[in-house]
Amino acid sequence: MTGHSTLPRIIRFLKVVALSVLLTLLILFLVATARTFTLEVNAGLQLAQWEKTTYIPADISTEQREVLLANFKEAIRIPTVSFSETHQNTSALQEFAHLLKRVFPTIFSSSLVKHEVVGSYSHLFTVSGTDPELVPYMLLAHIDVVPANETDGWEVPPFSAKELNGFIYGRGTIDNKQSVMGILQALEYLLQRGYVPRRGFYIGLGHDEEINGYAGAVNIVKVLKTRGVKLQFLVDEGLAVLDEIISGLNGPAALIGITEKGQATVKLSVSMKPGHSSMPPKQSSIGILAAAVTRLEEYPMPRLFGSGPEQSTFEHLAHKFGLPLRFIMSNLWLFSPLMSRVMERKPDLNAFVRTTTAVTMFNSGVKVNVLPSHAEAFVNLRIHSAQTLQEVLELIESTISDDRVEVKLMNGFDPLPISSYDERSFGFQIIKKTVLDMFPEVTVAPGVCVGNTDSRHYTPLTKDIYRFAPTWFKPGDPQRFHGINERISSKNYEELVLFYFRLIQNCDIKNLPPSHTSQHDL
Numbered sequence: 132m133t134g135h136s137t138l139p140r141i142i143r144f145l146k147v148v149a150l151s152v153l154l155t156l157l158i159l160f161l162v163a164t165a166r167t168f169t170l171e172v173n174a175g176l177q178l179a180q181w182e183k184t185t186y187i188p189a190d191i192s193t194e195q196r197e198v199l200l201a202n203f204k205e206a207i208r209i210p211t212v213s214f215s216e217t218h219q220n221t222s223a224l225q226e227f228a229h230l231l232k233r234v235f236p237t238i239f240s241s242s243l244v245k246h247e248v249v250g251s252y253s254h255l256f257t258v259s260g261t262d263p264e265l266v267p268y269m270l271l272a273h274i275d276v277v278p279a280n281e282t283d284g285w286e287v288p289p290f291s292a293k294e295l296n297g298f299i300y301g302r303g304t305i306d307n308k309q310s311v312m313g314i315l316q317a318l319e320y321l322l323q324r325g326y327v328p329r330r331g332f333y334i335g336l337g338h339d340e341e342i343n344g345y346a347g348a349v350n351i352v353k354v355l356k357t358r359g360v361k362l363q364f365l366v367d368e369g370l371a372v373l374d375e376i377i378s379g380l381n382g383p384a385a386l387i388g389i390t391e392k393g394q395a396t397v398k399l400s401v402s403m404k405p406g407h408s409s410m411p412p413k414q415s416s417i418g419i420l421a422a423a424v425t426r427l428e429e430y431p432m433p434r435l436f437g438s439g440p441e442q443s444t445f446e447h448l449a450h451k452f453g454l455p456l457r458f459i460m461s462n463l464w465l466f467s468p469l470m471s472r473v474m475e476r477k478p479d480l481n482a483f484v485r486t487t488t489a490v491t492m493f494n495s496g497v498k499v500n501v502l503p504s505h506a507e508a509f510v511n512l513r514i515h516s517a518q519t520l521q522e523v524l525e526l527i528e529s530t531i532s533d534d535r536v537e538v539k540l541m542n543g544f545d546p547l548p549i550s551s552y553d554e555r556s557f558g559f560q561i562i563k564k565t566v567l568d569m570f571p572e573v574t575v576a577p578g579v580c581v582g583n584t585d586s587r588h589y590t591p592l593t594k595d596i597y598r599f600a601p602t603w604f605k606p607g608d609p610q611r612f613h614g615i616n617e618r619i620s621s622k623n624y625e626e627l628v629l630f631y632f633r634l635i636q637n638c639d640i641k642n643l644p645p646s647h648t649s650q651h652d653l
Contacts, residue, residue, distance in 0.1 A: 181564060181644050186633060186636055187321060187324050187325075187326055187632075187636065188324075189320065189629055189632055191320075191625070191628075191629075196625065199316060199624075199625065199628060200299070200621055200624065200625075202230075202234040202312060202316065203292075203299065203308070203309070203312045203316075203624055204292035204294075204299060204301075205230060205234070205292070206227070206230060206303070206308050206311065206312050207290065207292035207299065207301035207302070207303050207304060207308060208290055208291065208292050208301070209223050209226050209227050209230065209290075210223050210276075210290045210302075211223045211224055211227050211274050211275050211276055211303070211338070212275065212276055212277070212278050212279075212302075213275040213276070213277065213339055213340075213341040213342045214278055215342065216339075216342045216343070216345075219252075219275065219338075219339065219342075221251075221252065224252040224274065224275070224338050225252070227274055228248070228252070228254070231254070231315065235315050235316070235318075235319045237319050237322045237323050238256070238315060238318055238319055238322060241322050243258055243259050243322070243327065243328075244256055244257070244258050244259075244318075244322075245257040245259075247354070249347070249350045249351050249354055250338065250339075250346040250347050250349075250350040250351070251338075251346070252274070252338035252339075252346075252347070253274075253335070253336060253337050253338045253339075253346070253347035253348075253350065253351060254274075254334075254335070254336040255333065255334070255335055255336075255351050255354060255355075256318075256333065256334040256335075256336075257331070257333055258318070258328060258331055258332050258333070258334070259328070259331050260328045260329055260330045260331030260332070261327060261328070261329050262329050262330065262641075263331075265329065265330040265331070265363075265641065266330075266361060266362065266363040267330060267331040267332050267333060267360070267362060267363065268330065268332045268333075268362055268363045268364050268365065268366070268558065268638055269332060269333040269334070269335060269362050269364075269365045269366070269589070269592075269593075270314050270332065270333070270334050270335070270365075270366050270631070270634075271334075271335045271336075271337070271348075271365060271366065271367035271368070271584075271585075271586055271589075272307050272308075272310035272311040272314060272334075272335075272336055272337075272367070272368060273307045273311070273336065273337040273338070273339075273340035273341070273344075273347070273368070273585065274308070274311055274336055274337065274338050275337070275338050275339055275340060275341050275342075276302045276303040276306065276307075276308070276341065277302070277306075277341050277613050279302040279615075279617075283615050284615045284616075285300070285615050285616055286300065286616055287300045287301075289301055289302045289615075289617070290302060292304075294621065297620050297621055297622065298618040298619065298620050298621070299618060299619055299620075299621055299624065300616060300617070300618045301617065301618070302617055303617070304617050304618050304619040304624075305602050305608075305611065305612060305617055305618070305619050306368070306612055306613065306617065307340070307368045307600075309600065309602060309619055309624055309627055310368055310600045310627065311336055312624075313600075313624065313627035313628045313630070313631050314334055314631050315334070316628045316631075317628050317629070317630075317631035317632040317634075317635060318334070318631075318635065320628070320632060321632060321635060321636075326635075326636075328635065328638075328639060329639035330363075330638050330639050332635070332638065333355070333360075333362075335348070335351045337351070337585050339585075340584065340585040343585065344585025344588055347585065348585035348586075348588040348589070349588050352588050352589055352591065352592060355592060356591060356592070360592060361592060361593065362589075362592045362593035363557055363558060363593070363595070364550075364557060364558025364559075364561075364593055364595040364596070364597060365558075365586060365589055365592070365593050365595070365596045365597065366558070366562065366597050366598075366599065366634075367584050367585075367586035367596065367597070367598050368584055368598060368599075368600050369388035369391075369580045369582075369584055369586075369597075369598020369599055369600070370385075370386040370387060370388040370578045370580060370598055370599050371385075371386070371599070371600060371601070371602040371603065371604050372384070372385045372386075372566075372570065372573060372601055372602065372603045372604065373385075373386060373604050374603055374604065374605050375605060375606055376604055376605070376606060376609070377448070379452050379453070379456050380448060380451050380452060380574075381451045381452065381453070382451060382572055382573070382574060383570070383572065383573050383574070383603070384448055384451070384573065384574045384575075384576055385563075385566045385570070385573045385574070385575045385576070385599070385601070386444065386576055386577070386578030386599070387552070387559060387562055387563070387575065387576070387577055387578060387597050387598070387599040388577075388578050388579065388580040388597060388598030388599060389440055389549055389550040389551075389552050389559070389577045389578065389579070389597065389598075390439075390440055390516055390546060390547045390548065390549045390550065390579055390580070391546065391547040391579070391580040391581075391582070391583050391584065391587060391598070392482075392486075392513040392514055392515060392516065392546055392579065392580065392581050392582075392583075393513070393514030393518075393519075393520055393523075393543065393544055393545045393546035393547070394511070394512065394513055394514065394543055394544060394583055395511070395512045395514060395520055395523060395524070395540060395542070395543030395544075396509060396510070396511055396512075396540075396541040396542050396543060397509070397510045397512065397524070397527060397538060397539065397540055397541065397543075398507055398508070398509055398510075398537075398538075398539045398541050399420060399423055399424070399507065399508045399509075399510060399531070399536055399537070399538060399539075400420070400505065400506065400507040400508075400536070400537045400539070401416040401417075401419045401420045401423075401505070401506045401507075401535055401536055401537070402416065402504060402505050402537075403415070403416045403419075403502075403504055403505075404504060405501060405502055405503065405504040406501075406502040407500065407501070407502065408499070408500040408501060408502055409500070411502060412502075415502055415503070415506075416495065416502070416503055416504065416505060416506040417495050417496070417503060417506045419506070419533065419535050419536065420493075420495070420506040420507070420508055420536065422533070423508075423531045423533055423536045424490050424493070424508055424510075426530050426531055426532075427488050427490070427510065427527065427530055427531065428488065428490070430530050431475075431485060431487075431488060432485045432486040432487070432488060432512075432515070432518075432523070432526060433485060433526075434468075434471040434472075434475065434484050434485055435484065435485055435486075435515045435517045435518065436467055436470060436471035436474065436483060436484040436485075437463050437464075437467030437470075437471070438515075438516075438517035439515060439516030439517045439546075439549075439579065440516060440549050440577060440579055441483045441516075441579050442463050442467070443552070443576070443577050444483075444576050444577055444578050444579065445460045445463060445470075446460065446461065446463065447574070447575075447576035447577065448460065448574060448576050449461040451574050471484045479609075482513065482581040483579065483581070484515075485515055486512055486513065486514045486515045486518055486523055487512065487513045487581075488510060488512055489510065489511045489512070490508055490509070490510050491509050491510070491511050492508060492509040493506075493507075493508045493509075494506070494507050494508070495507065509541070510527075512543075513581055513582075514543075514545065514546050515546065516546045516549065516579065518546070519545050519546075520540075520543050520544065520545050524538070524540060544587070547587050547590070547596070548590060548594065548596075550594065550595040550596050550597060551594070551595055552577040554643075555643065556595065557595075557642075557643055558595045558597055559577070559595070559597060560643055561634065561637050561638055562597055562599060562634070563575045564637055565630060565633050565634045565637050566601060566630075568633055568637075569601065569626060569629065569630050569633065570601070580598050584598055586598060600627065601623075601626060601627055601630045602619060602623060602627065603620070603623050603626075
């Protein structure tokens with residue numbers, strides 16, 4: 132009889148469990164649906180109406196436009212290449228300095244602007260503002276470029292600045308002389324039109340960003356620190372306007388980098404007694420090291436998608452996707468595991484999911500019939516915002532799990548702090564407004580830089596570092612970055628000048644306009 136009386140209780144219990152599960156799923160579905168159609172507001176995308184801004188008109192004539200492009204092309208033709216930390220084209224850097232003085236005479240003669248050469252070849256401009264109570268900001272760019280070889284497949288010589296079908300080709304056109312020249316050209320135009328800034332600002336042009344910025348950016352920071360400078364925010368290169376790059380997104384997106392992944396270079400090495408190839412041991416130094424490298428590739432770092440600011444990128448863009456992607460991206464609190472499994476299949480998206488592991492160098496052996504005594508490999512890691520350098524090193528040790536393999540950190544640093552990007556974030560919202568002033572069809576979202584800039588050296592001066600330039604990338608363009616056929620359209624370069632022209636003026640407000648219930652004075 133006991134069995135007969137227990138069965139109905141089990142059935143009632145299962146019914147209650149099933150009902151609870153269904154109710155929970157219904158609640159989750161309702162919450163997810165609500166977020167899908169309200170996230171655009173909740174994600175802080177909308178600011179209250181800005182007061183009508185009276186801009187100094189750009190009024191770029193046809194003749195000025197020709198000069199503007201000619202100045203830019205001349206800058207591209209100067210091969211300011213950083214080959215290594217001990218080898219730079221210093222004569223080209225000196226030539227570039229002469230170019231700046233020649234094509235921007237108003238800047239160098241203005242009583243509002245102080246110019247200094249720092250670290251032999253970098254440039255620091257201090258632009259005075261009329262209101263000393265307003266905390267200054269800073270615009271960064273870098274003069275140096277990576278090497279380029281015409282034999283690699285360039286359509287035109289990489290330092291020719293030749294124009295084809297409306298595009299200017301050359302090393303530095305998108306990394307990063309478009310910002311160097313664009314910032315200074317904008318300031319030149321403003322000063323020519325009698326502009327006097329309310330909020331002071333700095334312009335820093337590093338000469339060795341491609342080799343970590345230790346002579347340029349580091350010394351600029353030292354100069355500013357000795358003067359007690361604190362910055363409201365800082366804008367450097369980094370992310371861009373992506374048009375038809377993000378699959379399924381309706382319209383272009385301007386991603387403003389709010390952080391950078393960390394980085395580490397690790398050397399793996401194995402040492403054994405040398406010997407003759409006719410009497411090989413069970414495992415050679417190469418075999419042991421190859422097995423260690425294989426384990427690192429077979430067991431990648433853990434998925435961390437949703438644990439860092441990359442979640443905000445997709446949530447800010449969610450309303451620009453159609454269903455069902457909009458439903459999924461609006462509810463990453465629920466679908467992060469699914470998204471991360473899909474994203475990790477593509478290398479460019481996998482970079483947002485985890486700390487990436489790339490074996491970049493493998494060295495061993497001196498002769499075909501000699502067992503090498505030493506083998507070494509170098510691994511480059513880009514560290515996810517939710518991890519630290521120390522955690523990554525410990526994971527490498529545990530994954531390899533072989534005492535014969537020495538793991539040595541060559542250099543590295545933690546992911547950069549996450550800059551603010553809500554409705555009260557002055558720098559983020561100023562950049563956003565300027566983007567929308569220029570390109571009203573664009574959706575603005577925070578983003579994560581998977582590469583690194585030398586803006587990381589400026590963290591002692593400000594907590595808000597933004598990595599963005601309004602360079603437009605179409606399909607195939609991201610591969611031009613440090614690649615072959617680097618180019619920018621002449622139209623887009625002119626847009627960059629106008630962007631900085633407006634950005635500088637937008638920064639002159641005292642505070643942001645009211646956001647929802649808060650009130651601020653302009």
